[in-house]
Amino acid sequence: KAGVTQTPRYLIKTRGQQVTLSCSPISGHRSVSWYQQTPGQGLQFLFEYFSETQRNKGNFPGRFSGRQFSNSRSEMNVSTLELGDSALYLCASSLQGHEQYFGPGTRLTVT
């Protein structure tokens, strides 16, 4: 089975811009979760989607949003980018209630 894929792998954006990141889960997995990883804050949960519905949300501002499509692929969007949004954004997929498998991440740099 192919693993979790994320695109793009690297991205450089300017403050104030917006960005969309994409995640394709493992085939058959309907749960997709997003995490932000930074050296200072570690791995922090952003949100989870299951069957196109947001099921959980972390403590991030409304500038961070996401969605899931009927094929379980997910996108996350960050609007009005800030320097502090520079991070590795990871997505993970799972069968409900089972192990989560992470993708390689998208490295976002905001200048």
Next chain:
Amino acid sequence: QQQVKQSPQSLIVQKGGISIINCAYENTAFDYFPWYQQFPGKGPALLIAIRPDVSEKKEGRFTISFNKSAKQFSLHIMDSQPGDSATYFCAARSGNTGKLIFGQGTTLQVKP
């Protein structure tokens, strides 16, 4: 109460030695405890996971020990190898959701 506290922050072990990383939690609703290994430039990879109805789980050189009453769990890496040098994260989750709460990570260096 949602935190998972991980220690040590960094660890240096000789090849062949035992690496031990500890985690503690407060939320008794947590019912699933995975460990992830992450190499630079890669996403975290699931190593091993345990549920609180067992006190120990072993997979190859990796063992999780779980103490429900103390709300602590640990990862033991036996016969540590230079290829094990990576950052290790413990995590916890409650219910059948995709929300993992991660520890701060431990950077392990195994010296040849």
